[in-house]
Amino acid sequence: MILHNYDLYEDCFRVRLLASCTEQSLELVNVNAFPGAEEKSAPYLKLNPLGRLPILEDGELCLRNLSAILIYVAEQDAQKRFIPKDSAERARMMDWLGFACQDLSVATEARAVALLDAPGDVAVLRAKARQLFRILDDHLTRQSLRGEIYVAGKSPSLADIALFPAFALCRDFNLDHDEFPAARLWARQIRTLPGFITMPGIPDYH
Amino acid sequence: MTQTGSAPSQWVPVALSNMIEAGTSAGTVVNDAEIVVWRDTAGKAHAWEDRCPHRGMKMSFGFVRGDHIACLYHGWEYDTSGTCQYVPAHPELEVPKSICISRYGTTETGGMIWAYTPLGTLEQDSPPDLPALEGVRSVYIDAPVAQVSGALEQHGSTPAGNNETNSNFTTVKLESTVVTVGLQQISEGRCALHIAVPQDTTIATREALLDWCEDLRRSVEQLEAAA
Ligand code: FES
DSSP states (O other): OEEEEOTTOHHHHHHHHHHHHTTOOOEEEEOOOTTTOGGGSHHHHHHOTTOOSOEEEETTEEEOOHHHHHHHHHHHSTTOTTSOSSHHHHHHHHHHHHIIIIITHHHHHHHHHHHHOOSSOHHHHHHHHHHHHHHHHHHHHHHHHTTOOBTTBSSOOHHHHHHHHHHHTGGGGTOOSTTOHHHHHHHHHHHTSTTOOOOTTSOOOO | OOOGGGSOOEEEEEEEGGGSOTTOEEEEEETTEEEEEEEOTTSOEEEEESOOTTTOOOGGGSEEETTEEEOTTTOOEEOTTSBEEEOTTSTTOOOOTTOBOOBOEEEEETTEEEEEESTTOOOOSOOOOOOOOEEEEEEEESSOHHHHHHHHHHTTOEESSTTOTTOOEEEEEETTEEEEEEEEEEETTEEEEEEEEOTTOOHHHHHHHHHHHHHHHHHHHHHHHHO
């Protein structure tokens, strides 16, 4: 699998994190996204007319949608360890995967405005992201009451992997973790997953 | 902005005990003063000014190593007395004892960690005397603490310790369960409630309590937004 990657993009990190936690290797093609905007160059627009990263290639396959990429990589894992077998649990996982990849794109955007000169109003985006992390924190509070520490059940799933970067990186656009104690505890669990890796902005405590 | 100097000296709940695991840290704010709450690996809780004396990085971004907390920026490490013990860039250096972080008086009772504020005041009164309780959740609300106290009174809350003006907690009865609510003023327009219940409280009651918390936050914030 080839990942067209930019190290500072959290969406690219989500894919790298998943690959690492599932013991799969990715061939990284580093794209000069900032300041070069290489993902909007002619050859890249051929791969993804939307002019965005990440892009995942595997043989004939070329994927540009974040959830599609994550699901594909999770399924390539022989153990499929992050895809729940139970259908209800799998549906809950997909529900939160949608939250991570669609709803929380405001957090990705806020960070891009704060760090990478993207256009947008960071205060508005930050307020939206804060509402979403509240929802996540409320949910994780309920989960732990039921003895389930992950978003979709007792075991970590693809949704947790997809959610973690957004939460871990929100300080980049000045949203602190203060108000989200349940999410803080959950993030600490994600850090202990075998294969866990970091990226700039997510400190390695060792 | 609230003048922290004018705030009365008092014990303020800053986190639920079970939300600060051994070996972790978190940031919070009391009357606009930034505080790092952390627990050493031996289990003792600490509340300090959330600022590294080196370059001002927040200590709550850092990490705990045994009974030291280390700054994320350049790794300066502080012992439980707040004194800098180690500077990674100069491992041979005997660190001057003057490099230290100011600490708040800190205690734990009723399932919550309490800090004596404002910074630098001597503890004039003993911490609230609460039974052993278990934290359910902390809820952060965009409204003045007085507004939230008012809403709690409508739920029939009884301010604890009648004579104590600054007790910073209250109790509310939910069905037959006595719920203890620690009140933390973050700033003029924001506060946190730390919710704790007796250990034998059922899961069903706790779930009902979570609904109650979310409803309270929604209704108070809606009122606040309309005001
Ligand atoms: S700012 Fe804390 S060590 Fe430099």
